[in-house]
Amino acid sequence: MLIGFSSAANPPHRGDFGATVEGGKLLMPRLVVQRLHVGQIRTAEDLIGFLQVFPASLASDLGWDVSDVHAARRRLLETLRAYLPPEFFAEEPAFTPRYGVLPRSR
Numbered sequence: 795m796l797i798g799f800s801s802a803a804n805p806p807h808r809g810d811f812g813a814t815v816e817g818g819k820l821l822m823p824r825l826v827v828q829r830l831h832v833g834q835i836r837t838a839e840d841l842i843g844f845l846q847v848f849p850a851s852l853a854s855d856l857g858w859d860v861s862d863v864h865a866a867r868r869r870l871l872e873t874l875r876a877y878l879p880p881e882f883f884a885e886e887p888a889f890t891p892r893y894g895v896l897p898r899s900r
Contacts, residue, residue, distance in 0.1 A: 795820050795838040795877055799827040808858050809865035813873055820874070829855040838874055842867070842882055 800821035804812035813822045820838045822830075829852060835841050845852065849863040856863075871883060 795874070797822060797827060797830060797836055797838060797841065799824040806856065806866075808862040810869055811866045813870055815873060815877060826856070838878065839882070842871070842874075842878075845870075 795815075796819050798819045798821050800814070800816075801824070804810070804814070804823070806812045806823050806826050811822055811826050813820055813826075815821070820841075830836075830841060830844075835844050845863060845867040849860050849867070852858075853860045853863045858866075875883065
């Protein structure tokens with residue numbers, strides 16, 4: 795799903811990108827779209843992945859905290875629930891670091 799901007803979109807505020815879906819496009823305020831296009835993010839699918847991996851980058855661009863971006867991502871996922879495949883909504887398993895040394899190969 796492509797991302798476009800709309801002057802009628804709700805203005806972004808901490809925890810909410812102000813996104814809506816109309817005509818098969820994800821519409822967001824111009825400020826957010828301009829920040830995303832700098833990073834070559836042009837689809838909703840790319841945006842979800844970007845927010846999962848690099849929330850601090852967009853938080854910095856918007857002057858938000860990372861927790862605000864996480865909240866906005868959750869809200870965005872709810873907006874997109876009817877439009878994207880179910881794998882976008884599966885929770886990522888928590889990362890469990892492994893400590894120790896690998897066995898020496900002989």
